[in-house]
Amino acid sequence: MNQIREEATVCEDTVFKTVYLSYFALLRNFLIFKFGNVQRAEDTAQNAFVILWENCKSVSVEKAKSYLFTTAMRQALNQLKHDKVVVKFETQFQQTEIHLESPEYLVLEQEFQTKLELALESLPEKQRLVFLMNRIENQSYKEIAELLEISVKAVEKRMHQALLVLRKEIGNI
């Protein structure tokens, strides 16, 4: 039962639940990157799932992911762009090499992490979405292009721009 036929629609309860478990967190995180507000992101993500359920007959499992993203973005379309957004992160320091983790090293790392988060706030929405979806949600440029309905080239350009902005901002702090 774990393998669902891709052409199946999402009208069945179990299929719908599987789609929810697979994509809810991703969609909700994407909306947090967009709005910077957890409550609103979760509300919008839930609404997208309601709309998916209502139209379940015309959406195959394969298409569910992009359908959810398109729906959520359309809902937010009429609202203003959010260019100055504060996203609250948790930093997960990876314990790769223990001997490196001297107190000074940790402090320096923490300091840089704070700078990075500050710099992220100044990214314009388009660049921020691409950068964070790639870095935090591990979505490839191709996957991001499909979700945002833009070309891979455009995703690469936004990523490049985002890095230029981050580099400049971090230098200024």
Next chain:
Amino acid sequence: MIQKANLSEQYLSDWMSDQITDAQFQSLVSTEDFIIYQKIKSGSSQLQLTPPDMEQNWLELSQKLTQTQKKSQPKVPSLWKYVGIAASMLLLFGVYQFFGYTQSAIADIGSTKSVLLPDKSVVVLNSQSSIAYSKMFAMHRKIKLDGAAYFEVEKGKVFTVKTAYGEVEVLGTKFEVIARPDWFEVTCFEGKVKVKSGKNAIILTPGNKIRIIDSQVEYQTETIPQPLWITGESGFKSVPFYVVLHALENQFGIQIQYPEKYKKVIFTGSFTHSDLDTALESICLPVKLQYNIKDSKVVLSETALNQN
């Protein structure tokens, strides 16, 4: 500048996705920039969001669904709808019977258990371990494992072992999987074994093992032809001491108290399954601890020699 244009306009995004190497990238930017970009790359991979409460969100979503359904429902529900529901419940039950994990086997404390699967593959379960699989196993070789087990898989379609850590996939081989709460380990004894956890996957060849303890990933080699516990012993190669003690607790159904500072001492050695005293002796001697057994509780303490 000409070189930059030649390579790619988006050399930053190319480097970020490893389409160009560090060396290639380094030739495009100053050393100072390179260092900062590298920090951005590693720093951003460590950022995370607090994950959503999936149950709470599902609850809220379900409420929204019933609200919208009420609006659009006809006033007199048709009988056919209930017939439909009953039929689909029957169908789901049938599907569960066939594909759900309805068959299971458990090895109790202190014992191992050998299980012959419908496809003639053999699983040997170590103490306090269990497996579950569906009635359609022969068609769909998927098995759930909680604990430690040694597998000898018959050649055929993909054989998947699901654990809390990820999946292990093989075609026909001999291998061991340990999926305890504090310890994940896969050892390949014959053929090839694919270990998948999230988006990462690696392939093990005979004599190699991967181990995850405390989210630390280690690769090691193994020279013995099958796990020691099959022949009534548990063997360990450079693992933290507490992992050894947990295995001992699982094996004999006892509880062990020990000095906190020994928790992460690295241990290599083995213990027998036949006798608790001998087992305790063989793990206490190397680390210079003494033991005291009271009912099902064992207390390890430092010897006078060790305290100084």
